[in-house]
Amino acid sequence: xxxxxxxxxxxxxxxxxxxxxxxxxxxxxxxxxxxxxxxxxxxxxxxxxxxxxxxxxxxxxxxxxxxxxxxxxxxxxxxxxxxxxxxxxxxxxxxxxxxxxxxxxxxxxxxxxxxxxxxxxxxxxxxxxxxxxxxxxxxxxxxxxxxxxxxxxxxxxxxxxxxxxxxxxxxxxxxxxxxxxxxxxxxxxxxxxxxxxxxxxxxxxxxxxxxxxxxxxxxxxxxxxxxxxxxxxxxxxxxxxxxxxxxxxxxxxxxxxxxxxxxxxxxxxxxxxxxxxxxxxxxxxxxxxxxxxxxxxxxxxxxxxxxxxxxxxxxxxxxxxxxxxxxxxxxxxxxxxxxxxxxxxxxxxxxxxxxxxxxxxxxxxxxxxxxxxxxxxxxxxxxxxxxxxxxxxxxxxxxxx
Amino acid sequence: xxxxxxxxxxxxxxxxxxxxxxxxxxxxxxxxxxxxxxxxxxxxxxxxxxxxxxxxxxxxxxxxxxxxxxxxxxxxxxxxxxxxxxxxxxxxxxxxxxxxxxxxxxxxxxxxxxxxxxxxxxxxxxxxxxxxxxxxxxxxxxxxxxxxxxxxxxxxxxxxxxxxxxxxxxxxxxxxxxxxxxxxxxxxxxxxxxxxxxxxxxxxxxxx
Numbered sequence: 001x002x003x004x005x006x007x008x009x010x011x012x013x014x015x016x017x018x019x020x021x022x023x024x025x026x027x028x029x030x031x032x033x034x035x036x037x038x039x040x041x042x043x044x045x046x047x048x049x050x051x052x053x054x055x056x057x058x059x060x061x062x063x064x065x066x067x068x069x070x071x072x073x074x075x076x077x078x079x080x081x082x083x084x085x086x087x088x089x090x091x092x093x094x095x096x097x098x099x100x101x102x103x104x105x106x107x108x109x110x111x112x113x114x115x116x117x118x119x120x121x122x123x124x125x126x127x128x129x130x131x132x133x134x135x136x137x138x139x140x141x142x143x144x145x146x147x148x149x150x151x152x153x154x155x156x157x158x159x160x161x162x163x164x165x166x167x168x169x170x171x172x173x174x175x176x177x178x179x180x181x182x183x184x185x186x187x188x189x190x191x192x193x194x195x196x197x198x199x200x201x202x203x204x205x206x207x208x209x210x211x212x213x214x215x216x217x218x219x220x221x222x223x224x225x226x227x228x229x230x231x232x233x234x235x236x237x238x239x240x241x242x243x244x245x246x247x248x249x250x251x252x253x254x255x256x257x258x259x260x261x262x263x264x265x266x267x268x269x270x271x272x273x274x275x276x277x278x279x280x281x282x283x284x285x286x287x288x289x290x291x292x293x294x295x296x297x298x299x300x301x302x303x304x305x306x307x308x309x310x311x312x313x314x315x316x317x318x319x320x321x322x323x324x325x326x327x328x329x330x331x332x333x334x335x336x337x338x339x340x341x342x343x344x345x346x347x348x349x350x351x352x353x354x355x356x357x358x359x360x361x362x363x364x365x366x367x368x369x370x371x372x373x374x375x376x377x378x379x380x381x382x383x384x385x386x387x388x389x390x391x392x393x394x395x396x397x398x399x400x401x
Numbered sequence: 402x403x404x405x406x407x408x409x410x411x412x413x414x415x416x417x418x419x420x421x422x423x424x425x426x427x428x429x430x431x432x433x434x435x436x437x438x439x440x441x442x443x444x445x446x447x448x449x450x451x452x453x454x455x456x457x458x459x460x461x462x463x464x465x466x467x468x469x470x471x472x473x474x475x476x477x478x479x480x481x482x483x484x485x486x487x488x489x490x491x492x493x494x495x496x497x498x499x500x501x502x503x504x505x506x507x508x509x510x511x512x513x514x515x516x517x518x519x520x521x522x523x524x525x526x527x528x529x530x531x532x533x534x535x536x537x538x539x540x541x542x543x544x545x546x547x548x549x550x551x552x553x554x555x556x557x558x559x560x561x562x563x564x565x566x567x568x569x570x571x572x573x574x575x576x577x578x579x580x581x582x583x584x585x586x587x588x589x590x591x592x593x594x595x596x597x598x599x600x601x602x603x604x605x606x607x608x609x
Binding site for chain 1: 495497532559585
């Protein structure tokens with residue numbers, strides 16, 4: 001789910017939907033008998049351990065058990081693609097930490113996205129969404145991109161908004177869930193509520209049970225191996241500098257939560273390309289530059305979370321590095337050198353490269369230790385957590401375990 | 402002989418550099434006393450990724466009571482008598498996590514290696530690198546006549562005494578009480594619901 005820009009047409013549509021939603025919410029002042037007061041929504045419990053931050057939740061989209069459940073249903077529903085072949089989960093597979101294992105996402109009509117599918121794990125903490133767009137800050141807004149975007153087509157629902165709503169209204173599960181999730185609304189099956197519910201579900205998907213978490217937050221003295229502890233020390237050292245961009249509880253920068261008072265938004269050029277020595281990145285994949293047209297934004301992308309990183313290959317924004325070991329080699333070299341072909345260039349001399357990417361030396365043993373540490377960030381419990389699994393399959397199997 | 406002389410010179414120079422950098426890094430002895438509204442961090446030994454900013458935040462925060470978040474000391478056991486001549490390794494875990502257990506052979510080896518390395522002395526200042534995210538632990542060793550005689554602030558789940566600090570405790574000839582206070586941090590600040598949590602005290606003795 002990522003786009004270089006939120007198209008103006010989509011922004012306009014969303015604004016109109018919001019406006020319609022406002023008016024719709026004002027209706028219902030009839031003369032008949034008073035409607036029974038719906039029960040108050042049950043607030044969502046993130047279930048996080050002590051000291052672990054809670055995501056910032058928009059005031060106009062509070063979390064509730066029913067809304068998260070509705071969002072989970074929608075997330076896994078192939079009726080949310082134009083040709084009913086794909087759901088959000090098609091590119092965000094739980095067992096791959098909600099990625100797809102591909103270099104570029106594959107849309108419902110066969111178009112390949114220039115960027116890889118980002119994990120939705122801990123996405124509720126991101127201060128900006130997608131790989132390189134500082135303008136998209138809310139999940140509810142971002143969800144419109146894969147649904148209705150056309151360059152490239154992902155779920156392919158542009159122009160089929162009414163078709164989608166009609167599909168949803170025919171589903172008995174939704175007939176019951178939409179009113180529960182949006183109890184104050186007379187006609188809750190609306191696009192605005194579709195993206196609200198999906199956003200609520202995405203905020204609920206939080207990784208906090210890795211071996212690293214058990215060690216670092218849980219105080220479990222046996223959670224990490226000795227190799228992982230050595231790798232941890234290297235990771236957080238000034239020698240490698242990893243933690244500057246992949247630090248904090250989320251192993252990334254540009255995060256915020258319900259206790260945040262100051263939000264920092266960062267993007268980085270890591271010297272992955274340097275076409276012709278000009279600093280350029282490949283056309284159509286130039287990072288924040290595509291939004292701002294400022295030369296120093298060339299090749300700047302967000303630092304994704306390293307949580308579950310062993311599961312989210314291939315790596316980098318375009319999936320152009322196959323393994324984590326090769327990613328370490330890239331950073332050790334201070335940038336990637338591509339000897340020939342259309343992308344030839346010495347990334348380490350990219351004039352727009354981050355000042356933190358200077359290269360380093362690692363022995364094979366040290367490299368193995370760093371990789372062992374990165375493996376400690378895998379949250380096995382998340383990969384099979386029934387709260388985040390496909391509810392339609394759970395229905396077939398007799399319900400949530 | 403010329404080579405030996407050069408070697409002695411190199412070792413001497415290394416010693417001077419080591420002492421010089423240690424004194425430069427520590428600086429605690431010549432600093433002005435802390436302002437009255439700031440906690441006194443003098444003499445604290447930092448290990449792991451612990452920082453003085455995080456320690457200051459811990460000491461300024463109001464303690465919380467939550468037995469599950471308090472630290473349980475695995476070694477030494479309460480009432481244990483520890484040998485004077487062998488700086489021990491202190492181990493602990495958070496009450497709500499795994500239970501105490503016997504260390505593996507590999508861990509015992511690492512512990513012994515740490516004890517050996519401890520003779521290089523404590524690190525009493527931390528070059529500011531990564532901020533603390535997650536739990537950090539303040540170990541306070543006190544005797545009846547010398548409260549807070551040794552303080553250690555660490556992000557690790559064990560601490561091996563350096564020879565000097567252990568000797569300082571051993572020379573008191575008194576029983577030693579250890580209290581571990583922990584907190585959960587986000588970028589050196591105590592996180593919401595992150596404590597500090599004070600663990601149960603453990604008292605042990607140091608043998609002759």
